[in-house]
Amino acid sequence: MVVTSQEQDILLRMQDDLRRALEKPPHQRRWVMVIDLRRCIGCHACTVACVAENKLPPGVVYRPVLEEEFGSYPNATRRFLPRPCMQCDNPPCTPVCPVHATYRDENGVVVVDYAQCIGCRYCITACPYAARTFDFGRVYTDGTAEAEGLILGRSRADDYERVANFEYGRPYERLRGEESPIGNVRKCHFCLHRLAAGMLPACTTTCIGRATMFGDANDPDSLVTEMIARTNVIRLKEELGTEPRVYYLV
Amino acid sequence: MAVQERVSQTHSYERNKVSMFSRRDFIKMAGIMYGTAAFLGWRPDFPQLVASQAAATEIPLHSLENQIYTVCLQCNTVCGIKVKLLDGVAAKIDGNPYSPWTMAPHLDYETPFAQTGTVEGAICPKGQAGLQTVYDPYRIVKVLKRKPGTKRGENQWITIDFDTALDEIVNGGDLFGEGPVPGLKESYALKDPAVAKEMAAAVKAILTEKDTAKKLALVEDFKVKFKDYLDTLIDPDHPDWGPKNNQVVFNWGRLKGGRSDFINRFMRDGFGSTNTHGHTTVCQGSLYFAGKAMSEKLVDGKWTGGDKFYWQGDVRNSEFVIFVGASPFEGNYGPPLRVPALTVGATDKGLKYVVVDPRLSKVAAKAWKWLPIRPGTEGAMALALIQWVLDNERYDKVYLAAVNKAAAVAAGNPTWTEAAWLVKLDENGTPTTFLRASEIGLKEKEPRPLSTDPEKTYEFDYFVTLVNGEPVAFDPYADKPEDAVSGDLFVNGIQLGAFTVKSVLQIISDAAHEHTLEEWAEICGLRVTDLVEVAREFTSHGKRACADIHRGVSQHTNGFYNVLAWYTLNALIGNYDFAGGMIKLSTYDAAGGKPGQPFPLSKLNPSAMIPFGTSIIRHDAKYQESVLYARLPEDQRYPAKRNWYPLSSDVYQEVIPSIGDAYPYPVKALFMYMGSPVYALPAGHKLIEILSDPKKLPLFIAFDITIGETSMYADYIFPDTSYLERWEFNGSHPSVPFKVQGIRQPAIAPLTGEVTVFGQTMPLNMEAVLLGLAERLGLKNFGPGGLGEAGDLSHQDDLYLRMVANVAFGEKEDGSDAVPDADAEELRLFEQARRHLPKSVFDPERWKRIVGEALWPKVVYVLNRGGRFQNFAKGYKGNQVANQYGRLINIYQEKTYSTKSAMTGEHLVGYARYFPAPVDVLGRPVEDGAEYDLRLITHREQVMTKSRTSGNYWLTAIMPENVVLMNSADAAARGLKTGDQVKIICASNPDGVWDLHNGVRVPMIGKVKVTEGIRPGVISFALGFGHFAYGGVDFQIDGVLIQGDPRRTRGFHANAAMRVDPYLGNTPLVDPVGGSAVFYDTMVKVVKV
Amino acid sequence: MVLKRIAYAVCVLALLAGAWGLYDRLVYGHQHAAYGSYVVWGLWVAMYLFFAGIAAGAFMIATLDLLFGIPVLRGIGRLALWVALVSLAAALLSIWLDLGHMDRIWKVYLQGSPSSVMAQMVWGYTAFGFLALVCLILALTRPASRLLRTLMIVGLPLSLFISGAVGALLGVQASRMFWHVGLFPVQFPVFSLASGTAAMLVAIGLFGSRQDPLRSEQLRLFSLATVVLTIVKLYFLWADFSQSMYGNVPQNVKAVEAVLYGQYWWAFWILQLLLGSLVPMVVLALPGPSRNGQWAGWMGVLVLVGFAAARANIVFPALTVPELEALTTAFTGPHLTFDYFPSPMEWAVTAGITGMAILAFLIGNDVLPLRAKMEVA
């Protein structure tokens, strides 16, 4: 036996898959996410990576990881279930929007147009997966001390929260006013701005369990295509007919 | 964006390839909204058509012009990270793909840097949240002094000028209106290295003298010989305590290379104190010190030179793993590195693992089997498995039979053990020392040159094994094929000459047969069938199986022996140095210790002092050799006032209590760097009593980034640069097979401001303070010419850049191991990415001058990649790891046996045996009565690190507080349900409180969480919550009330409910051999509140 | 009249509270609201449904006079239209303040999505508001005009549609079992009518002119209507809840249980059922009290309070059931809780809006010639 790995980290494999997909016109790709629950260790790295990447304020989360315990001692176990937006092919959240602010874009990703959204939150009530949250305009450093000059203080400390995030490929600085995305509904967007640069979604990149996989399901050679052909695939609340693009391996 | 434009083709670097994208792809993908939507013409698809291509392409974070590769310090796993910057602000942290921690396999080191801007590895949630440690509103940025007239711990501070603070510390005086405080000057008594060297030699002679009278006579000789220097000693009647310099103690918590070099250069080589102590024993001490005992080498006939180290499993290549008291999904070294190996291994490669842990940890939840063992019986379980493996002959006979290197090599094994060596028994049948060939007239001793001085010789005595029943003499290190000896494994009490002897494996077998399998199972609270299944599986995968152990094994009063037992089990299958077996860490030398390296730091150390004398924690020293012991009447020698630690060091829980007891001598000043023993240690509340008393500790100086649970008791707190603002050389962990040296480097401008020392501007941090003190004390190895022929040490960079140069040069004398030169583009990116750093931090000209033109492009090459990392393929050689331990593994330790306890005077046991826990430091069982009916243990959660992430609000959003994990049966018996509040009480803390000695008492009250995931009779709580400082409570600076943020104090911290040792009184239970502070052996009760 | 003075005083206090609430709302946005991303819609949306219901119901009642010319109801058309207008204003203000971006409300008109029930509803209510306003002006100036009758003919189905739309707004949500009740769009017009009726009881009973000869008969009529509608309403409630319980869909059952036994059980049992339905039903069924202005008026108030509670009990419970188990503990933070109780700011704003509506009603009642002609005749 010789141990020199012939493998490649799936992070790199998926980036290759991504590159191929990006060569195709957008409508020919089918972005899907596959989450292998056997590999998910409930570390919440994806949750925080997403918060950090998209500079999500308190109360806004795109990808919580739900933890549950089953069984009885000593035959007990725990399950961890990350929940991004399902990017439903048949999304109940979009038709309810009064102003077309949320819709499936040409990639099939359900996006929110921050400049258009009036913040009515109707779409939140429509989503069966609780995948949307509202930006109430807070920052995490709210409520900390200022004490200018004696300690670092709130207003010097919140720089990292105020600098731009690049959701949808555009800088959104979090100033002290009410500018979007404050007052908007926000949700997972499969990190379109990273995909555009040939990068995997932040949650996928940082998945230390390599539980989260991403790619183009229309590409027969991609990792995700391989995965969703398995027998142990499920989707959440399939019965609602939402046709999620997030698959789970169990 | 520049990077995308430049690299438009797709490269492949073998398997570890990076793909890049053309600008065209990029724009095509930019099919995202946000144009200027015409007022009425707005349609949902409209903005897509006018996709703001410019905006999408210009995400600055994706460019290497805005990235710096460095190393995480959110826990101690030291993953490689890349810091993404926006206008000089650290905006996002991701994994550095060159680092084996974040990607597997990691990128080959030669992968062009310019191609990695959009490639990133995986890091854990704490790593992601690091921004919140750096940009913590409660970070201190000014030098703080305890407000004169207020008591320690009252949390009233004044800001003080940096230079004034240093002057006060050096000169002393009435600093707090409480009377005179001795300055460092007073302790800097012995300054002449030549005298120190002579004294050290004289002291050594005193210590090694066995005869009491002669010893005391030597002391008198000493006093005569050094009569001019007696005032430099702590106590001339105890010259073995060393000079007054030792009365200044430097204690650290989390410390890495570079800074350790800086501190040791200051404290030891400069100031001449022997008292520099780390925190190892709070962490996994007995793991390290069992490792040390197992790696002792026979040098010049003596067992010495053991490495303070331990082994972990190369789980990536394992087929079967037993995790014992280890939590690789939540803690350990560490998640980004080990998790993918386990998860992908289990889903795709048929890896099986079992987890032995009283708590259903996250890794246990995914395991083939969860074995909820009774805490403290880990050693018993290992012995049970050993028994089954021996009885069923499923051990690696060839491996174990090899008594020396030659035999090991012949069998293709890099390591060997003493399994077949013969050990003499005493009259009680107790194993003692190895039989030597000369003792039975088998072979004469032979003179061999001394390793230290080849001119001189010592008498080498051969060891003995039986080969087919016949005694054979051997040299353990003989490596010529003809010297190979393989001995009989089981030799049970035969008579050889005057001695009754047993083979080591027999001794171990006896220990494993002290109980039947059923009895062992009963002791551990496990099922026999499970034990057998695990043992069978463990021995069914050749060398690709391992038992990987951590804190749950080592932090018991029997920690040392638990560790020894599990490592012995590993030895039965001979998996050391094999892929999938047990491995050690390996690092590139940054200190220049290898021949040819450009900056040999230990040599560039003008007038280095020779620190000597017993340390305040009495480590590496034998009580029985001390003058103290000699002066005591024979009947009062045992037990010693406090334990001595001849086999361990960095005994964290011993530092402050020993200061409190002035044992063996009083201490004048304590520096505390990045450690919080009050919070971190079991029974840490006892330290508060000492720290808050200036009579016991006249001067207490802390380096911290906030006011923490320990630094709140300091007299001065110096703000430190955070991990994104400073240098460090991070070494590695035994879970990493590759040779590495991750380098932490400044990524953002320091938030602490600047100071001037030795005429140079630099960030205010720990180094600046030491430089400033050195300047005031006149230490020769700092300042102009401080690095001898290499030049000055007036700025922190002077040392650290040279260390980078050492790493870049590599470890071959001819320079053939050097890294390539950075090309022009790399050089440009390097400077461009650092454009936001002030000159006092980054000045390309100054930096270049320090390392020299020739090495500069190599230094850049290394720094761009965040350190140096061996390629994946180089990490393995066939079925073995390339970086090998490769020598004798002491499953029987003569040195341990030869050591006598300072408490009982008894010999220690030198092999794996089961000793029930808990016992006190005198070895007496701790029995607190039936009232205390729950065993308290503790664990990590993935989102918390010890005492220092409670201000990471992204993490507290996921876990705002911890809970008391309790089995449903225990909850039902107590009428408790999830959410009920209970107070945790133990015999040594019947009030269940932290008494802060400032009028505040913090009760240990937590919310119960009823679960099926913990062994009945055991409760556990997660580390990291229940703060009572750290920005969570109000404090005053310059009279301004600064309000704490209550989010940071949520939950509870039950370390104060951990048992105080009944004999020591101010220290937790300890493992007296391995030195561990004990976390898991306290019986408590819970009271509903 | 003492009552009126008290009413004015209370309204002014409510307005003061509202001013503070509005200040907070405008300066801190939604930060101090208790609703969040799980209980998405709070008090204001409930109040919107409540006021909008009154508006539609009042309009329906107005048609009885102005379109169908029912004799006993002669003269109440303008009053009903005024009630409709002020409550519509309160409704729209409530919902407008609830928006994340109030400044973008124009988008609903100019860039609205026809497929969205919400857009339809906003359009409908706006149209309805204009229509009601024109009707009122016509009723005041040219009561006999053909145009008024035509507009009333248009308005009647519109008021049905818009109140139905409120039901549809919730009902189309297939994922919220508690709302996804086929009959919601049918039920809501009935609710509207009932709340309109109750509002008329208040308007006439407490603030109507004692000299009005038709008053007691009108009160009797509205009282009986209230009794009947309450019975229908209770039947709907029973049907919804029992179906939910029998159907045994966990989400649904949880929502119903939240209403019945949850944290705010009292809002259902005491406000909605006892005070809002049973007590008024009994009192208003009695010939005496049902003709008595005070009795009938106060019963109207009770019915309205019951309705407000009922609106809340439709909106919140469905939202307090996590879509996925364990969501509550997965990520914590402000506005991420499944418990909801309106914050002081929300109460203040609602108080202000309600006070404003009542004040507007009172002033209109005093200033506008809503019933003047009747008295002359």
Ligand SMILES: Nc1nc2c(c(=O)[nH]1)N[C@H]1C(S)=C(S)[C@@H](COP(=O)(O)OP(=O)(O)OC[C@H]3O[C@@H](n4cnc5c(=O)[nH]c(N)nc54)[C@H](O)[C@@H]3O)O[C@H]1N2
């Ligand atoms: N209940 C319980 N307790 C435990 C454990 C457990 O599992 N359960 N685990 C134990 C283990 S394994 C360990 S290793 C110990 C660790 O214990 P320690 O090494 O004592 O401490 P830390 O908590 O890592 O950090 C201590 C201090 O460092 C400061 N600090 C943070 N960053 C910096 C910096 O950049 N510079 C400086 N100068 N200071 C800084 C913090 O403010 C804090 O005051 O805890 C132990 N305590």
Ligand SMILES: Nc1nc2c(c(=O)[nH]1)N[C@H]1C(S)=C(S)[C@@H](COP(=O)(O)OP(=O)(O)OC[C@H]3O[C@@H](n4cnc5c(=O)[nH]c(N)nc54)[C@H](O)[C@@H]3O)O[C@H]1N2
């Ligand atoms: N998230 C996170 N990761 C970290 C750190 C951190 O603070 N936070 N710190 C780093 C450091 S310094 C260290 S030392 C490592 C520690 O890494 P580990 O030692 O792997 O982690 P711990 O959680 O301390 O303890 C391991 C396990 O021991 C179990 N245990 C407790 N009592 C007993 C017992 O009596 N017997 C047995 N068999 N098991 C028991 C606990 O339930 C826990 O699952 O983690 C490192 N990684």
Ligand code: SF4
């Ligand atoms: S998961 Fe929810 S938000 Fe996402 S597309 Fe589906 S319905 Fe919409």
Ligand code: SF4
């Ligand atoms: S909140 Fe925004 S995206 Fe959601 S429905 Fe309302 S306007 Fe549309």
Ligand code: SF4
């Ligand atoms: S794809 Fe991006 S936005 Fe969606 S959960 Fe992952 S990181 Fe968040």
Ligand code: SF4
């Ligand atoms: S990062 Fe991966 S392993 Fe961790 S919680 Fe998310 S999906 Fe699970």
Ligand code: SF4
């Ligand atoms: S495990 Fe997490 S916190 Fe620890 S070093 Fe790695 S990324 Fe940082």
Ligand SMILES: [Mo]
């Ligand atoms: Mo540790």
